[in-house]
Amino acid sequence: MQNPQGFGVSEETLLKMQLTLEFGGGLELLCDSKKIHNVNVEQQNGEDKLTMKDLLSWVRTNLIKERPEMFMKGDTVRPGVLVLVNDCDWELSGQLNTLLEEKDVVVFISTLHGG
Amino acid sequence: MQNPQGFGVSEETLLKMQLTLEFGGGLELLCDSKKIHNVNVEQQNGEDKLTMKDLLSWVRTNLIKERPEMFMKGDTVRPGVLVLVNDCDWELSGQLNTLLEEKDVVVFISTLHGG
Amino acid sequence: SSYPANGLTPDMIHRYSRHLVLPSFGVQGQANLLKSSILVVGAGGLGAPALLYFAASGVGRLGIVDHDVVELNNMHRQIIHREAYVGKPKVKSAAAACRSINSTIQVVEHEEALRTSNALEILSKYDIIVDATDNAPTRYMISDCCVVLGKPLVSGAALGLEGQLTVYNYNSGPCYRCLFPTPPPRTACQSCADGGVLGVVPGIIGCLQALEAIKIAASVGEPLSGRMLLLDALSGRIRIVKIRGRSTQCEACGENATFTQQHFCEFDYEKFTQTPLCVPPLKLNLL
């Protein structure tokens, strides 16, 4: 969802963004078994935009409590994890380069194999 | 979804609003068996807002092709029809007085009894 | 006693082991389920999968109400009935199927039509009621009966290629009359017999009804109260929408409602909905 006010960033203020993050398919076990996280993500590197790459590093630092190798591999998610931005596969929006907007919903879900 | 630009209405222009209307539970049979209608609704009475009451009368005039009594009773929907504005029961937003906004999704669905 | 504290025998531990290892269900969830009782009204398209999953999952006492017999034109969707049971009572057929997949639970047969004269007595024996019926008057009757008895109601419906599902009268949530205070015109109430239904659509809704009732019985998760699931099978779309809460003006459950057990017994649901409670099977000659 677009909301131009969310981008009113001057050089003095840090970019802060309200996001909903959801973990599923077992990934919630890595963050206290909590599936839905309403978070305020602060951009650390002075940029006036937030990408999925930034978010991943924020998640790894702030939410993942154990076994980070079950969430990430290198600078992206591990194989078998689908990433959805506003119910849409991040492959369609530029993967790590996807630009996030205020109130976006980002889902990380591990593919299941059971039956 | 809020979009302030959608309300930029001066006295000279008619209010026009882009809406998605969906019919289900058999109500689609009243409008050419088409379930999803992307429509531009024009406010007729010079007001600068569009309510569900206005929309109902617009739908009855422009979309309902047969048996209007299966859609409306008096100035509201007939008993057994649920109305949802952005996936939310219109009873929670003021029923006929619900104010519509650009790109809203309005669902009319007849309750089912089969099993 | 040779039973452990949670009431699970070694056989039960074996049978339900995939439930027991679930952190969010576990021994407590299974023990709750085994102590619970669920009544399914209607052993048809919705009831068929719901009953099988109730039996399989270990609902302690499972009641079935139906007065119909199995017909060949039920078989495309009512997967609980075998051809050998065509012409025999649906309750007998469904009960036999439930027992064949789990001989350790209690299955109770109510081979009769649900009416105001027997509904209070039958429903009062169960913790949770599942509405798997196919007509408007019965839906009002079951909801009202659940209100006067204080029972949660898991309600599903399917017609054509669409399905609907919600939980009524649960934890101060709305009842059926809160949503539909006035019955729809009779012409708006098609049954599966005259409107048709894709067999797997009530299958999906019946499974979802089983899920909701199991969640309530086991005390896990968030039941679909104040929310309604809408399935459009053809386009492959499912939406879960927010619906109104309990209506203060509801004639059945509202603040000033005077709907008592006696009122219920005397209420004429056929007149109210202008529809008979039991529709005789239609003969189709469409082809």
Next chain:
Amino acid sequence: SSYPANGLTPDMIHRYSRHLVLPSFGVQGQANLLKSSILVVGAGGLGAPALLYFAASGVGRLGIVDHDVVELNNMHRQIIHREAYVGKPKVKSAAAACRSINSTIQVVEHEEALRTSNALEILSKYDIIVDATDNAPTRYMISDCCVVLGKPLVSGAALGLEGQLTVYNYNSGPCYRCLFPTPPPRTACQSCADGGVLGVVPGIIGCLQALEAIKIAASVGEPLSGRMLLLDALSGRIRIVKIRGRSTQCEACGENATFTQQHFCEFDYEKFTQTPLCVPPLKLNLL
């Protein structure tokens, strides 16, 4: 011939009448279904309801692949098997159940594990493949086999209280490898045996798999290709999300892919996923 042009006998017209009266399914949809063949790989938690609805709805030829025997700890979710079949092959049990609800369709038993050595031969005999298995290497193998044979694949999965569903390799849509080019680490692949599963969750997903396969077989509606359904049973949430299309770089189906039948036969899926194709049943001693 005494058959009418649409191939429906009076008995079929009676049995499937609720399908025939549906304007969006009708005689043509049913005739398509009766002419179609569907293979279900896995007669477990997902396969159980899918097989019953395929049989009931009139899929002309229904194949079942499984090498397991029915165990008591399957019974909480695999509602196609009766207690009398514990210890007997799942394929035999499932086939008997399908025949008991519809004796007019053809049910084919493949009592063997699916391997690269037999997959091409088995899958090539069917129009539509349903993946109702429970492990990563088999999922890659089935998808690759569907790609080389050009078959649509209806893929479901369930674990714990979650389920997932999509259609692969349909109408230029993505295959399993388009989504998951690299297999997940073995530790990320829990099975229902070690992770547990609420029985009705594969029930819901299996029914939805049946719906998608029936839509494809009957040529009605919009199959769930390029979209994925995600079920969270505990919170009662379902989302249908948009997923990527066919990947031009996909090793199986991409523009420059050289994945042939011979390549398939020689591919080592166990090594690729570091997981055995057939997991021996675990003995649980958790309680």
